[in-house]
Amino acid sequence: xxxxxxxxxxxxxxxxxxxxxxxxxxxxxxxxxxxxxxxxxxxxxxxxxxxxxxxxxxxxxxxxxxxxxxxxxxxxxxxxxxxxxxxxxxxxxxxxxxxxxxxxxxxxxxxxxxxxxxxxxxxxxxxxxxxxxxxxxxxxxxxxxxxxxxxxxxxxxxxxxxxxxxxxxxxxxxxxxxxxxxxxxxxxxxxxxxxxxxxxxxxxxxxxxxxxxxxxxxxxxxxxxxxxxxxxxxxxxxxxxxxxxxxxxxxxxxxxxxxxxxxxxxxxxxxxxxxxxxxxxxxxxxxxxxxxxxxxxxxxxxxxxxxxxxxxxxxxxxxxxxxxxxxxxxxxxxxxxxxxxxxxxxxxxxxxxx
Amino acid sequence: xxxxxxxxxxxxxxxxxxxxxxxxxxxxxxxxxxxxxxxxxxxxxxxxxxxxxxxxxxxxxxxxxxxxxxxxxxxxxxxxxxxxxxxxxxxxxxxxxxxxxxxxxxxxxxxxxxxxxxxxxxxxxxxxxxxxxxxxxxxxxxxxxxxxxxxxxxxxxxxxxxxxxxxxxxxxxxxxxxxxxxxxxxxxxxxxxxxxxxxxxxxxxxxxxxxxxxxxxxxxxxxxxxxxxxxxxxxxxxxxxxxxxxxxxxxxxxxxxxxxxxxxxxxxxxxxxxxxxxxxxxxxxxxxxxxxxxxxxxxxxxxxxxxxxxxxxxxxxxxxxxxxxxxxxxxxxxxxxxxxxxxxxxxxxxxxxxxxxxxxxxxxxxxxxxxxxxxxxxxxxxxxxxxxxxxxxxxxxxxxxxxxxxxxxxxxxxxxxxxxxxxxxxxxxxxxxxxxxxxxxxxxxxxxxxxxxxxxxxxxxxxxxxxxxxxxxxxxxxxxxxxxxxxxxxxxxxxxxxxxxxxxxxxxxxxxxxxxxxxxxxxxxxxxxxxxxxxxxxxxxxxxxxxxxxxxxxxxxx
Numbered sequence: 001x002x003x004x005x006x007x008x009x010x011x012x013x014x015x016x017x018x019x020x021x022x023x024x025x026x027x028x029x030x031x032x033x034x035x036x037x038x039x040x041x042x043x044x045x046x047x048x049x050x051x052x053x054x055x056x057x058x059x060x061x062x063x064x065x066x067x068x069x070x071x072x073x074x075x076x077x078x079x080x081x082x083x084x085x086x087x088x089x090x091x092x093x094x095x096x097x098x099x100x101x102x103x104x105x106x107x108x109x110x111x112x113x114x115x116x117x118x119x120x121x122x123x124x125x126x127x128x129x130x131x132x133x134x135x136x137x138x139x140x141x142x143x144x145x146x147x148x149x150x151x152x153x154x155x156x157x158x159x160x161x162x163x164x165x166x167x168x169x170x171x172x173x174x175x176x177x178x179x180x181x182x183x184x185x186x187x188x189x190x191x192x193x194x195x196x197x198x199x200x201x202x203x204x205x206x207x208x209x210x211x212x213x214x215x216x217x218x219x220x221x222x223x224x225x226x227x228x229x230x231x232x233x234x235x236x237x238x239x240x241x242x243x244x245x246x247x248x249x250x251x252x253x254x255x256x257x258x259x260x261x262x263x264x265x266x267x268x269x270x271x272x273x274x275x276x277x278x279x280x281x282x283x284x285x286x287x288x289x290x291x292x293x294x295x296x297x298x299x300x301x302x303x304x305x306x307x308x309x310x311x312x313x314x315x316x317x318x319x320x321x322x323x324x325x326x327x328x329x330x331x332x333x334x335x336x337x338x339x340x341x342x343x344x345x346x347x348x349x350x351x352x353x354x
Numbered sequence: 355x356x357x358x359x360x361x362x363x364x365x366x367x368x369x370x371x372x373x374x375x376x377x378x379x380x381x382x383x384x385x386x387x388x389x390x391x392x393x394x395x396x397x398x399x400x401x402x403x404x405x406x407x408x409x410x411x412x413x414x415x416x417x418x419x420x421x422x423x424x425x426x427x428x429x430x431x432x433x434x435x436x437x438x439x440x441x442x443x444x445x446x447x448x449x450x451x452x453x454x455x456x457x458x459x460x461x462x463x464x465x466x467x468x469x470x471x472x473x474x475x476x477x478x479x480x481x482x483x484x485x486x487x488x489x490x491x492x493x494x495x496x497x498x499x500x501x502x503x504x505x506x507x508x509x510x511x512x513x514x515x516x517x518x519x520x521x522x523x524x525x526x527x528x529x530x531x532x533x534x535x536x537x538x539x540x541x542x543x544x545x546x547x548x549x550x551x552x553x554x555x556x557x558x559x560x561x562x563x564x565x566x567x568x569x570x571x572x573x574x575x576x577x578x579x580x581x582x583x584x585x586x587x588x589x590x591x592x593x594x595x596x597x598x599x600x601x602x603x604x605x606x607x608x609x610x611x612x613x614x615x616x617x618x619x620x621x622x623x624x625x626x627x628x629x630x631x632x633x634x635x636x637x638x639x640x641x642x643x644x645x646x647x648x649x650x651x652x653x654x655x656x657x658x659x660x661x662x663x664x665x666x667x668x669x670x671x672x673x674x675x676x677x678x679x680x681x682x683x684x685x686x687x688x689x690x691x692x693x694x695x696x697x698x699x700x701x702x703x704x705x706x707x708x709x710x711x712x713x714x715x716x717x718x719x720x721x722x723x724x725x726x727x728x729x730x731x732x733x734x735x736x737x738x739x740x741x742x743x744x745x746x747x748x749x750x751x752x753x754x755x756x757x758x759x760x761x762x763x764x765x766x767x768x769x770x771x772x773x774x775x776x777x778x779x780x781x782x783x784x785x786x787x788x789x790x791x792x793x794x795x796x797x798x799x800x801x802x803x804x805x806x807x808x809x810x811x812x813x814x815x816x817x818x819x820x821x822x823x824x825x826x827x828x829x830x831x832x833x834x835x836x837x838x839x840x841x842x843x844x845x846x847x848x849x850x851x852x853x854x855x856x857x858x859x860x861x862x863x864x865x866x867x868x869x870x871x872x873x874x875x876x877x878x879x880x881x882x883x884x885x886x887x888x889x890x891x892x893x894x895x896x897x898x899x900x901x902x903x904x905x906x907x908x909x910x911x912x
Contacts, residue, residue, distance in 0.1 A: 154548060
């Protein structure tokens with residue numbers, strides 16, 4: 001379980017001399033599912049294509065199963081890498097049947113063995129009945145599964161998927177992403193998935209990498225990404241919340257409009273220095289008996305919960321997630337209580353830069 | 355609510371009976387107009403096939419036995435040779451310019467379309483003139499190797515095939531390039547990620563995926579090949595089109611001409627069927643999202659320059675050298691040859707082109723509106739029939755239209771004589787009108803396609819939005835439809851205009867006596883081997899032919 005299948009060491013990529021990926025490193029262990037998360041144009045798809053062997057590196061190294069496959073000036077051709085790729089538009093071959101699409105990569109194999117392999121893989125993705133159909137006769141979800149089966153048939157060391165669910169409608173997307181995770185986990189396949197959808201990334205991945213403008217902001221478990229974002233960018237990109245200004249009070253905590261916050265944080269820097277504290281909506285608890293009062297600016301009904309935008313007495317704003325049986329309208333003052341288990345703070349300068 | 359719905363139901367006339375079907379059919383003005391336009395295609399085809407009912411007599415049976423097998427064989431060689439040639443050239447260039455990187459790629463990407471500007475018969479006589487015994491190439495060759503040295507005879511089957519391949523490969527190139535641009539690179543990547551090399555990926559995926567486009571291009575090429583009259587007559591290569599011409603103007607047997615035409619139509623209809631099949635298969639292939647980096651495959655140093663030289667060579671022999679030769683001939687002969695008669699020929703060509711394109715655009719608009727107003731199958735079929743003429747050779751149309759028009763004229767003359775005691779001459783026959791009818795059939799598709807595609811930009815919701823803002827009928831037409839469709843109409847008009855200018859067999863066979871145009875003049879001069887004298891009118895046609903090419907290049911760059 002411990003040896004890394006995929007290892008990226010400070011890789012950099014460029015198009016026409018413009019750097020699109022800057023010194024990115026991370027690794028995946030056997031059987032792990034990784035996700036690259038970021039806005040479009042942040043370089044995540046470029047990294048995927050570099051791993052598959054379609055983009056040459058301008059710096060750094062890529063290792064696949066302990067073997068060097070890319071470095072500056074040298075790229076092992078894609079067909080020699082044992083990396084399976086599922087394309088965003090699936091890239092199914094329209095002139096071949098489902099069976100022939102899956103069989104496409106299986107060359108130099110005994111006929112009967114090949115038949116067994118294809119049947120096995122099509123059953124695995126739940127497409128046992130569609131052998132002779134053509135891609136245009138299938139639904140979007142089925143095409144997706146054929147694409148998955150086609151790249152898994154070769155039993156690659158690593159599977160990479162580029163926005164695999166973006167062409168599907170929302171309900172299908174959730175169901176299929178769970179199915180894909182089950183398949184990958186059941187067969188112990190190491191996979192790297194690119195997506196811009198954070199709930200998808202959190203649901204699928206063991207490790208998530210958040211990227212911004214070609215740089216890796218953080219590579220960690222979904223839990224850490226959400227609760228301990230490494231940079232203000234990650235804090236704001238993932239989940240909801242605000243960065244609340246505060247002052248360091250050594251030995252006691254951080255003084256903010258919500259009161260003194262402490263817990264799980266090592267305070268650095270001089271007494272009284274300005275910092276920003278990440279406050280998630282669930283960190284603010286509704287409590288009528290509390291001394292801290294805030295004015296309701298806006299309420300957004302979400303079914304089980306209501307998301308309130310609140311103005312604190314010092315003018316700062318926070319979000320609060322409150323069970324929906326408590327009804328308050330705009331302009332009302334309500335009591336709130338900070339409930340921050342682990343204070344996440346950044347020095348104000350870097351938070352402003354964002 | 356229920357009540358008013360019920361009364362509305364009652365007001366709808368009962369459907370299903372044949373009487374009401376015909377009443378509704380003829381009450382719908384748009385559909386009726388589409389029906390009338392389609393008659394211009396249906397009647398000539400009907401006339402041609404009915405020709406088998408009247409025996410053509412002794413000449414025909416003689417002709418049938420001696421010539422027909424030769425015609426079939428000649429046509430077969432032509433079809434095989436030209437389709438091979440255009441596939442090799444078209445697919446190679448499509449792959450090189452769409453997926454690879456080599457010196458001059460951007461320039462060749464558009465300039466390889468230039469041969470389309472040159473009428474086939476112009477390319478034919480220019481290359482024949484260059485490679486003839488007295489031409490510059492052979493003269494130079496003899497001065498090097500002596501007068502007895504062997505030189506291949508260019509006036510041969512191989513020569514015709516070469517000229518037509520050079521003239522028509524852009525059809526295959528254009529369509530296949532589109533296929534490769536949208537899916538070539540991606541397909542190759544998918545194949546590579548499945549363990550195939552690039553070469554294997556090209557032959558096993560990229561090429562088979564592009565098959566519908568390649569085949570679509572080849573059917574267009576073959577339609578042009580079968581329809582060609584000018585180039586084959588310059589090469590004295592007998593095909594169905596020259597046989598039709600000879601039967602009519604050599605043996606004066608219209609019936610025989612019509613019977614030969616019907617055989618040609620049967621061959622062409624196979625092509626139409628194949629083309630329709632291919633078009634529906636193209637829809638199965640997702641056009642791709644143009645996704646990916648657009649990065650090209652960089653060829654190795656040897657391949658890179660080989661690609662450059664090959665593209666330059668083909669462009670030279672298909673366009674640059676013939677054009678230069680035409681200019682040289684024109685300059686040599688200009689002061690001897692040029693006379694006010696040229697203005698008359700030019701004026702005839704221009705006025706035919708202008709009136710023809712006006713008429714076609716008008717009727718194409720009618721068809722497009724008919725289709726828009728009536729999304730039913732019948733109207734769709736009528737529009738399809740009306741635009742079928744692009745596949746029918748000009749010689750066939752000339753025969754198919756001349757026969758009924760002559761019959762109609764004779765009927766009118768007889769009526770005038772019997773009823774009114776007046777003696778009149780031919781009304782339609784031998785006038786410009788019959789030529790315009792034939793052009794209308796032949797070039798309707800060129801006009802309709804570009805007008806219809808611009809019409810698709812006026813979505814039903816645009817009409818509805820305009821209605822909600824208080825606009826009605828005419829003002830919607832003027833303020834919304836016209837500005838949107840205008841560009842498409844202009845494109846259609848220029849395409850048709852140039853097509854008519856270049857058209858040869860219809861003009862030659864149905865023109866009023868002594869009424870010459872540039873293309874007719876080229877036919878007369880080349881049939882006497884006067885290449886230099888034919889160059890002057892040709893240069894004008896090539897210049898005109900550049901107009902639609904530039905429109906095409908502009909629209910493909912968007």
